[in-house]
Amino acid sequence: MFKVFWSVLHRDLLLAMRRRTDVLTTLFFFLIVVSLFPLGVGTETAVLRILGPGVVWVAALLASMLALERLFAADFEDGTLEQLLLTDQPLVLLVLAKITAHWLLTGLPLVLMAPLVGMQYHLTDPAIGIMMAALLLGTPVLSLIGAIGAALTLGLRGGGILLSLLILPLYIPVLVYGAGAVELAAVELTATRPYLMLLAAFLLSSLILAPLASAAALRISIE
């Protein structure tokens, strides 16, 4: 059973490596959005420190969402997805593998890029550490919840805009606690623990429920 998980994961990563631009555009989108804000709101250190956490999280939300469209679309067009649905392997596991690949390609790089962005916004070192931890816990939730929306809007006209309308409201709790943790890290480091715990709780519950919902959504979209 885990073999099928690994093979789907391996296949998705391999496909992404063969078309690196898709992955890189998402990451550069994130970098550009984050770099635009200081130019728009002014470059004073004090302002940037306050804005930084929120801007990084919103940019991460948008970057993760833009890449969601591709999660099932290519497989849907060439019929691979239909074959995946027809196999006797549990669909939940296949979906989870695809989500994991999506996170490894869009979420994890954002976590690794966080220190760079933190420096752009003059965040303190502990705040950058907390930001990385929060992103590490939060970005998988974005991929997991987003997969439900991607499955529901599969093959629809204007799917991308619709996807944002469906998914962004559900992202709000992650945004609130993710950005909240980083903001608090500037004041008192120990106070961030409940925020990180809540993010971990979101991660665990969405890890259990979101693949089930995405699998159900895929079955609805393809029948």
Place this chain on the structure above:
Amino acid sequence: MSSAWSKFASPSTFYPLAGRMIPVFWVLAAGSLLVGLYWGFFETPDQLGGSNAQKGYYRIIFLHVGAAWMSMWLYAVMVGWAAVGLVFNTRLSYMMANAIAPTGAIFTFLALWSGSFWGRPSWGTYWDWDPRLTSELILFFLYIGYIALHSAIDDARRADRAAALLAIVGLVMVPVIFWSINCPDPNQCAALHQRSGLGKVDGNILFAMLTTTLGFWMYSFATTLMRVRTIILTREAQTTWAAETIRAEVRS
């Protein structure tokens, strides 16, 4: 039991039943709204609270609380019908869920709107990022998302099922909205909505508030049933009974 239930699960038998129920709910809605508003305007104290009392403007509570309650309740009912549809595969359940959504969205908007008009004199601002305000806004987005997804899919069966799943996923937000009001200690959390209980509310105010809420509830029944009748006719237009009904309606 199952025969009586399944009898009205068919759109063709539900259509006339809904038609007979609509006037009843309109009368109930108008009656309770009139009583509630009369009571709210003439039988309640002019001021609320001791020091720094709220003046007459607190009376928007009679609309605001009812609308806010209905916004959450209708979402739960919508999800209930959506779940029934997914489990039993009954077309009428999806139609009900579909018919509830606009009314729910309107109540959510009303709750936000009336709240901001109350907030201006009492909090000094139309909008604040209070947890409850924010989560009510999210609820509004959830309704809009449901309606948008349903109307984006051309195939009615897929639209019904996909929107139903989305509604169920969104249900996780409703308890968050309901309990976001409970900030037990104002020193610990900066929520503008404080914990309140029905027992603490003055009897006349409570009566008026509950009566207008009942009015809103009956109004929701009436509009939902009217909308579901339209949906039934649109979806069943190819059947003979629907075609005959439409012809009869046009003639009269």
